Amino acid sequence: MLLRQIKENIIEFFIRASGFLIIAFVALVFLFLLKDSLVFFSQYSLKSFLLGKQWLPISDPEQFGSVPLVLGSLYVTFFAAMIAVPLGVATAMFIAEAAPRSLKTVLKSSVEILASIPSVVLGFVGIVWLGPIIKNIFHIATGMCGLTGSLLLAFMALPTIITISEDAIRSVPKSYREAAYGLGATRWQALWRVVLPAAASGIIAAIMLGIGRVVGETMVVMMVTGNSPVIPQSIAVPLRTLTATIASEMGEAVKGSLHYESLFAVGLVLFVITFIINFIADLCLHRQKG
Amino acid sequence: MRYYIFSAVILFFCACSKEVIPPGVPSGFIQVKGSDTIVNAAQMLAEKFMADYPYVYVAVTGGGSGVGIAALLNKTCDIADSSRDIKPKEIEMAHKVGVDPKEHIVAFDGVALIVNKKNPLDKLTIRQLHDIYTGKIKNWQELGGSNLPIVAISREVSSGTHVYFKEEVVQLSDKKNKDEFDSKVLLFSSSQAIVEEVAQNASAIGYLGMGYLNDKTKALSLSKDGKDYCFPNIKNVLDKKYPLSRSLLMYTNGEATGINKLFIDFVFSSKGQEQFKEAGFVPLKSDVAQAN
Numbered sequence: 071m072l073l074r075q076i077k078e079n080i081i082e083f084f085i086r087a088s089g090f091l092i093i094a095f096v097a098l099v100f101l102f103l104l105k106d107s108l109v110f111f112s113q114y115s116l117k118s119f120l121l122g123k124q125w126l127p128i129s130d131p132e133q134f135g136s137v138p139l140v141l142g143s144l145y146v147t148f149f150a151a152m153i154a155v156p157l158g159v160a161t162a163m164f165i166a167e168a169a170p171r172s173l174k175t176v177l178k179s180s181v182e183i184l185a186s187i188p189s190v191v192l193g194f195v196g197i198v199w200l201g202p203i204i205k206n207i208f209h210i211a212t213g214m215c216g217l218t219g220s221l222l223l224a225f226m227a228l229p230t231i232i233t234i235s236e237d238a239i240r241s242v243p244k245s246y247r248e249a250a251y252g253l254g255a256t257r258w259q260a261l262w263r264v265v266l267p268a269a270a271s272g273i274i275a276a277i278m279l280g281i282g283r284v285v286g287e288t289m290v291v292m293m294v295t296g297n298s299p300v301i302p303q304s305i306a307v308p309l310r311t312l313t314a315t316i317a318s319e320m321g322e323a324v325k326g327s328l329h330y331e332s333l334f335a336v337g338l339v340l341f342v343i344t345f346i347i348n349f350i351a352d353l354c355l356h357r358q359k360g
Numbered sequence: 361m362r363y364y365i366f367s368a369v370i371l372f373f374c375a376c377s378k379e380v381i382p383p384g385v386p387s388g389f390i391q392v393k394g395s396d397t398i399v400n401a402a403q404m405l406a407e408k409f410m411a412d413y414p415y416v417y418v419a420v421t422g423g424g425s426g427v428g429i430a431a432l433l434n435k436t437c438d439i440a441d442s443s444r445d446i447k448p449k450e451i452e453m454a455h456k457v458g459v460d461p462k463e464h465i466v467a468f469d470g471v472a473l474i475v476n477k478k479n480p481l482d483k484l485t486i487r488q489l490h491d492i493y494t495g496k497i498k499n500w501q502e503l504g505g506s507n508l509p510i511v512a513i514s515r516e517v518s519s520g521t522h523v524y525f526k527e528e529v530v531q532l533s534d535k536k537n538k539d540e541f542d543s544k545v546l547l548f549s550s551s552q553a554i555v556e557e558v559a560q561n562a563s564a565i566g567y568l569g570m571g572y573l574n575d576k577t578k579a580l581s582l583s584k585d586g587k588d589y590c591f592p593n594i595k596n597v598l599d600k601k602y603p604l605s606r607s608l609l610m611y612t613n614g615e616a617t618g619i620n621k622l623f624i625d626f627v628f629s630s631k632g633q634e635q636f637k638e639a640g641f642v643p644l645k646s647d648v649a650q651a652n
Binding site: 297 | 423
């Protein structure tokens with residue numbers, strides 16, 4: 071009996087420790103970013119970092135204006151969401167409500183395969199295939215632009231949005247639908263007016279998690295968006311995102327240099343953006359359960 | 361089944377570690393890192409070197425000259441490839457961490473400007489290039505080409521070629537010149553990506569080391585004064601007639617010793633120099649350069 075109690079205690083301790091460890095990891099990552107960012111901000115003014123319009127890390131004097139990078143990330147993310155959200159939610163509705171059983175299985179496994187395509191492969195597809203197509207369709211100077219990036223990122227966000235939205239739609243109690251049908255609603259009316267509103271918070275969470283994935287994605291945007299640090303006037307021009315900046319400059323920056331520290335500040339900005347998005351997603355998920 | 365795989369893996373590692381190295385034969389591991397321009401040549405060198413010294417393993421990675429020098433300073437590589445001189449700031453950093461970078465000039469290179477094969481232009485002056493990359497010239501028509509917007513492509517800031525091009529073209533080799541790349545210039549993280557984009561985009565222009573020239577794109581002849589236009593080939597680089605000629609470098613921490621010295625010596629041998637020629641660069645000695 072005593073042995074059993076000890077065993078229980080040990081197991082409970084490990085489970086609890088793992089839980090706390092995750093919190094500790096998040097806190098440590100944040101502190102780590104904050105520490106190096108503070109070193110950066112002690113040498114470079116916060117105002118010129120947040121409001122500066124030029125990113126010239128190896129010039130003399132260096133300029134670390136993050137506006138083009140933040141706008142680049144937001145532009146790409148916004149357009150990726152514009153594509154992925156309607157498509158993803160519609161697919162989820164189809165899988166959960168309308169698809170025949172056999173088609174459902176095929177669709178679900180296709181979505182899983184979509185999720186497992188490595189981003190570098192998508193980037194490669196973007197360079198040799200999608201980029202030239204975009205260039206010819208829209209008659210723009212180069213296919214290496216935000217739009218190509220947005221399309222590929224939408225592709226990457228789809229699996230997250232579809233899977234979680236579908237779960238949310240399916241978890242709406244059957245009685246809701248029965249009540250709607252009982253009142254004479256058609257299948258579409260029941261889905262649109264009853265089931266979707268009931269699943270809304272889950273779907274919003276799905277969208278937010280999908281967007282979180284898009285903001286943090288690096289390889290694809292680095293390969294296909296052209297990486298020009300401009301303030302983008304439209305989505306069809308080359309632009310540079312926060313993630314691509316860190317990835318392509320981190321290897322070069324000498325440890326301890328201002329350039330090196332500046333990348334931590336960029337990382338901090340990115341962390342704050344994804345944190346906000348995940349926080350909203352979490353709020354929505356909780357509202358659904360509560 | 362799982363146990364079989366597991367024991368196979370264990371056996372494999374035992375077999376590896378028990379390989380008998382004859383006494384007095386050089387053995388070890390060399391990490392070569394840096395310039396994306398040199399990476400293909402370095403890989404060829406490494407293969408030939410490993411054929412001569414079977415117990416030395418040479419790993420070659422690219423990423424850019426800055427990446428290599430940063431790695432040398434962080435002591436994560438033995439030899440740093442670079443297509444630009446080490447910056448005074450980097451030397452200062454190096455001394456702070458107790459690294460003493462020693463430079464070896466291993467070959468010459470011309471920075472070639474490439475355009476799409478459909479582009480009717482085949483020569484430019486450095487001044488015109490400057491105007492393209494600082495955003496003053498925006499359409500090929502202004503240079504006598506077809507009516508297409510110019511898409512200027514550059515390497516990322518981690519690239520030695522980027523730094524070289526910035527000094528020589530964007531700032532016209534004038535230290536006081538503070539001109540910058542136009543912010544609309546595209547920044548690509550590899551030379552191969554530049555080749556791909558220029559090969560399929562009639563409005564594009566990009567620069568890269570001579571080693572990346574092939575028949576997918578067209579290289580331009582360049583001139584400093586608008587009189588003598590020179591094509592980036594071995595002869596013009598060796599004679600320093602080509603305006604964007606430069607040295608390719610390797611850095612070691614202090615004088616190279618042991619297997620690192622063996623490798624550096626191999627790079628300077630005629631066999632090593634031939635690899636540079638094969639990769640499309642210009643060997644140091646004109647006899648290797650001219651031999652067929």
